Amino acid sequence: MGVMKLHDTSGIAYVLGDDINTDLHCSSKYLPGKSVEYVAGVAFNELSPNLSKRLLESRGGILIAGENFGINSSREQAVHILLIMQVKGIIAKSFGRQFFRNAINNGLPILECDTSLIKEGDTVTVNFESGVVQTSSSVHLQAQALPAEILSLIQAGGLIPFLKNNPDWSFAK
Amino acid sequence: MGYTISEKILAKHANMSAVNAGEVVVCSVDFAMVTDTRASNTIKMINKIGVKDLAFVKNTALVMDHYSPPPNLEAAEIHTQMREFSKIAGTKLYDIGDGICHQVLPEGGHLTAGDLVVGTDTHSVSYGAFNAFGTGIEGTDVSAVMATGKLWFRVPETVKVELNGTLQPGVWAKDLTLHMLGRFGAEGLNYKAIEYVGDAVSQMNIDDRMTLCNHAAELGAKAAILESDEKTLNWLSAHGAKAPKPVFADSDATYSQQLEINVQNLAPQVARKHRVDDIVAAHEVSNQRIQFALIGTCTNGRLDDIRQAAAILRGKKLASGVRMIVTPASRKIYIDALREGLIEILTMAGASFEAAGCGTCVGITNHLVPGNGDTVISTANRNFKGRLSNPDSEIWLGSAATVAASALTGFITDPRTVIGGDWRASSWE
Numbered sequence: 001m002g003v004m005k006l007h008d009t010s011g012i013a014y015v016l017g018d019d020i021n022t023d024l025h026c027s028s029k030y031l032p033g034k035s036v037e038y039v040a041g042v043a044f045n046e047l048s049p050n051l052s053k054r055l056l057e058s059r060g061g062i063l064i065a066g067e068n069f070g071i072n073s074s075r076e077q078a079v080h081i082l083l084i085m086q087v088k089g090i091i092a093k094s095f096g097r098q099f100f101r102n103a104i105n106n107g108l109p110i111l112e113c114d115t116s117l118i119k120e121g122d123t124v125t126v127n128f129e130s131g132v133v134q135t136s137s138s139v140h141l142q143a144q145a146l147p148a149e150i151l152s153l154i155q156a157g158g159l160i161p162f163l164k165n166n167p168d169w170s171f172a173k
Numbered sequence: 174m175g176y177t178i179s180e181k182i183l184a185k186h187a188n189m190s191a192v193n194a195g196e197v198v199v200c201s202v203d204f205a206m207v208t209d210t211r212a213s214n215t216i217k218m219i220n221k222i223g224v225k226d227l228a229f230v231k232n233t234a235l236v237m238d239h240y241s242p243p244p245n246l247e248a249a250e251i252h253t254q255m256r257e258f259s260k261i262a263g264t265k266l267y268d269i270g271d272g273i274c275h276q277v278l279p280e281g282g283h284l285t286a287g288d289l290v291v292g293t294d295t296h297s298v299s300y301g302a303f304n305a306f307g308t309g310i311e312g313t314d315v316s317a318v319m320a321t322g323k324l325w326f327r328v329p330e331t332v333k334v335e336l337n338g339t340l341q342p343g344v345w346a347k348d349l350t351l352h353m354l355g356r357f358g359a360e361g362l363n364y365k366a367i368e369y370v371g372d373a374v375s376q377m378n379i380d381d382r383m384t385l386c387n388h389a390a391e392l393g394a395k396a397a398i399l400e401s402d403e404k405t406l407n408w409l410s411a412h413g414a415k416a417p418k419p420v421f422a423d424s425d426a427t428y429s430q431q432l433e434i435n436v437q438n439l440a441p442q443v444a445r446k447h448r449v450d451d452i453v454a455a456h457e458v459s460n461q462r463i464q465f466a467l468i469g470t471c472t473n474g475r476l477d478d479i480r481q482a483a484a485i486l487r488g489k490k491l492a493s494g495v496r497m498i499v500t501p502a503s504r505k506i507y508i509d510a511l512r513e514g515l516i517e518i519l520t521m522a523g524a525s526f527e528a529a530g531c532g533t534c535v536g537i538t539n540h541l542v543p544g545n546g547d548t549v550i551s552t553a554n555r556n557f558k559g560r561l562s563n564p565d566s567e568i569w570l571g572s573a574a575t576v577a578a579s580a581l582t583g584f585i586t587d588p589r590t591v592i593g594g595d596w597r598a599s600s601w602e
Binding site: 100 | 210248312327
């Protein structure tokens with residue numbers, strides 16, 4: 001994984017609701033033995049039919065969610081699956097805390113803000129560094145910017161690539 | 174300016190004089206735990222880091238608890254991988270039937286007051302019962318800890334909850350945590366650290382204190398932490414823990430929220446089907462039939478829970494059409510229950526015991542699937558649809574006393590209405 005471009009990411013918005021449990025909808029926890037590729041093909045189907053196919057057709061996209069995206073145990077596998085599905089980032093009102101860590105640790109950009117005005121199919125342009133979100137239907141949002149250390153982890157492509165370059169945990173100031 | 178327990182523990186482990194909520198810090202960790210659900214991912218991540226010298230492994234335990242015993246070949250192979258990794262790397266290892274991670278860590282003397290402990294399970298908040306900052310992480314996190322002994326943390330805001338009054342006989346920490354869930358909603362304290370203080374906490378035995386902290390995971394909490402007192406220190410010392418380093422909040426600490434709850438009149442609570450925060454008093458749903466009763470899990474599989482059930486079911490039989498499974502939280506608890514005669518009492522009543530572990534909690538164990546249309550009453554911490562593999566069944570949650578009383582009558586039952594339902598741990602005065 002190379003260094004990520006965080007200041008100008010754009011993609012089609014795919015809108016999911018509140019309290020999305022990624023263990024149920026985006027992991028093999030309840031599908032024992034199924035590969036991540038298999039789960040990537042069916043993930044979130046009950047909530048957003050053919051999401052995987054639609055993401056592939058639009059060459060990726062940005063997931064928009066309400067409160068507590070990735071609640072409960074939140075297997076890290078969900079983030080690996082989301083990356084396979086070409087999810088470029090997630091904007092939600094809030095994340096389950098384990099999902100929040102998993103996204104950062106695996107280089108998936110995330111932001112928290114009030115997402116209720118973002119509509120399915122909008123083109124969303126996000127600056128994950130400053131927290132500015134702009135949609136094709138003229139919605140302008142300012143999310144709380146992520147701390148610099150978290151941006152460094154995401155930018156490195158996640159915690160493991162970060163530690164390869166910074167085995168002493170030094171964050172560039 | 175003063176600081177909360179969580180801020181003080183994180184500051185000390187970050188080697189800083191103080192840390193503030195919202196700040197990201199890198200902390201030295203005291204102990205790490207990996208369960209079998211995340212072991213495969215963890216080992217994969219460690220190989221990715223490619224560090225040969227895993228300095229921290231002697232302070233890491235691998236625990237086979239979720240698949241105890243393994244329900245399929247895939248799980249069995251994960252266990253084989255864990256045994257092999259543990260042997261080569263030199264971690265501690267808890268095998269099938271030894272117990273649930275959150276029970277074997279404190280029982281094994283692996284943590285003490287003032288520690289920072291991480292584990293690959295959301296209910297790692299349980300360690301707060303011992304005045305440790307315990308929190309759940311994933312495979313990448315724990316592989317970083319094993320490689321470097323450190324991990325990044327965003328310092329949480331702290332919510333202080335003062336529990337005043339005395340819980341009535343038959344009312345337990347589980348009823349309080351369900352009440353908290355009804356009040357704040359699931360994930361209602363997402364990212365926060367909770368400090369529980371007050372008379373009701375002081376009066377609780379360690380078993381109940383562990384329930385209090387454990388169930389904070391459903392509130393979304395990053396940590397739930399208690400002050401240490403004589404009971405804590407005695408318990409830690411009896412289990413061979415290192416010298417405690419008790420941490421207290423400063424009197425002028427900053428809390429994002431403070432509230433007082435008077436527990437004096439709290440009635441036994443249950444979570445209705447599918448939602449952990451749909452809470453009612455047990456007596457309000459006494460016409461709800463149940464077919465399956467479960468006692469166990471990291472929330473309520475401890476000795477005092479099994480004692481509550483035995484006090485109610487001694488010399489009795491489960492109601493017709495009701496079945497019951499008990500999984501003690503650890504082998505030690507299993508043996509203690511055996512020696513106290515509790516296993517005989519419950520088995521005679523019609524219950525079955527299974528290997529210590531997470532079996533009663535989640536369907537991935539795949540050996541206690543409810544039938545279509547069955548209603549389960551469980552001491553577990555989660556009840557979402559399909560949690561026990563069958564979305565056409567429903568799971569309700571309550572204390573061990575409520576589960577046992579319900580198994581006795583066949584309906585959801587306030588334990589205070591049955592003989593033995595007012596049992597309380599003898600050390601309570």
